[in-house]
Amino acid sequence: MSKNEEFSLALITGASSGIGESLCDLLASKKINLLINGRNTAKLKDIALKLRPQVNVTIIPADLAEKEGRTKVLEKIYEYVPDLVINCAGFGFYGEALTYETESQMEILTVNGSAVLELTLEAARALVSSDKKGVILNVSSVAPMFVFPCAAVYSASKAFVNQLSQSLDYELKPHGVRVLASCPGMVATQFRRRASGGFEAQPPSSSAVMTPYYAAQKIWSQIQKRKPLDIFNWKYGLMAFLSKY
Numbered sequence: 001m002s003k004n005e006e007f008s009l010a011l012i013t014g015a016s017s018g019i020g021e022s023l024c025d026l027l028a029s030k031k032i033n034l035l036i037n038g039r040n041t042a043k044l045k046d047i048a049l050k051l052r053p054q055v056n057v058t059i060i061p062a063d064l065a066e067k068e069g070r071t072k073v074l075e076k077i078y079e080y081v082p083d084l085v086i087n088c089a090g091f092g093f094y095g096e097a098l099t100y101e102t103e104s105q106m107e108i109l110t111v112n113g114s115a116v117l118e119l120t121l122e123a124a125r126a127l128v129s130s131d132k133k134g135v136i137l138n139v140s141s142v143a144p145m146f147v148f149p150c151a152a153v154y155s156a157s158k159a160f161v162n163q164l165s166q167s168l169d170y171e172l173k174p175h176g177v178r179v180l181a182s183c184p185g186m187v188a189t190q191f192r193r194r195a196s197g198g199f200e201a202q203p204p205s206s207s208a209v210m211t212p213y214y215a216a217q218k219i220w221s222q223i224q225k226r227k228p229l230d231i232f233n234w235k236y237g238l239m240a241f242l243s244k245y
Contacts, residue, residue: 006224007135011035011082013064013073013119014089016043019139019184022216023086028054030220035082037073037089039063064089064115065107074122083134085123086219087116090139092154105153112157117164124168124177133176135223138165140181142231158183162229169228182222183231184215 010027014020016038024036024047033056038044041061048057060076062069077085090112093100120136127134143151144159165181172179186209215232222230 007032007084009033009035009080009082010084010086011037011073011077011080011123012086012088013037013115014087014139015047016040018088019212019215019219020086020088021047022212023088023219024051026213026216026220027084028057031055032084034058035060035076035080037062037064064119065111070115070118073119077119077123078126081126081130081132082123083127083132084223085119085134085136087119087136087138089115090157092151092157095150097152108153109157112154113160116161120164120168120179124172124175124179127177128172128175135178135180135226136165137180137182137219137223139219140165140183142183142185145183145231166228178226178228180222180227181229182215182219183229184210184218185232186210 007027007030010032012020012023012027012034015024015034015036017040020036020038021043024034027034028051031054034051035058036044036047037060039061041059044059044061048059051057058076058080060073062072064070064073092108092112093104097105116138120138123134123136138161140161141155141158143155144162146155148155162181162183165179168179210232218230218232
């Protein structure tokens with residue numbers, strides 16, 4: 001059983017790499033039991049094997065782009081009713097929108113938008129109907145703070161996440177459920193490689209990129225503070241502020 005006084009069980013989507021994997025490590029160190037979702041079954045098994053000496057870990061191999069995959073996750077939500085849900089799964093493409101098939105662009109909206117909406121609503125419904133308090137955190141991006149050509153669909157999908165999270169936070173707060181949005185900048189994950197079709201000719205300077213574990217720590221800090229929306233680090237926050245003028 002978890003010894004964490006605040007949370008007993010966390011669901012993390014996109015847990016097989018990047019920020020999601022780092023969140024698994026961080027929450028396990030806090031003695032929070034885990035439900036972990038991702039597309040890579042072998043990687044999920046490796047993470048579970050590594051963390052089970054610390055906490056209970058249940059894996060949910062599922063692709064959130066598919067209705068069947070989302071249903072698998074929803075079934076676990078209602079079975080276990082996690083009091084911490086972190087929607088970390090997401091992807092995008094770099095380049096002008098018309099250089100990609102419309103079907104591929106629609107998949108971005110499915111994973112970054114529809115899946116987040118469905119899991120957020122149902123996780124909140126499960127908590128409220130069980131008379132439990134909890135936190136749902138949706139990992140967004142600083143991208144929607146700017147006009148963002150060459151990442152138009154990704155940026156738009158994350159704008160949806162920000163608006164949804166902040167609005168639902170007001171609605172659900174009286175029920176003891178908080179909905180937060182985290183907005184990291186560039187993170188050293190596989191996201192950039194997938195977004196650029198497997199290539200990255202000019203990687204950004206290391207000073208502009210945060211590590212997945214740093215992002216995970218910032219997310220945990222936001223959860224503890226119950227901050228509705230958090231842009232990190234301060235450089236991105238300043239850029240977002242100045243962009244208004």
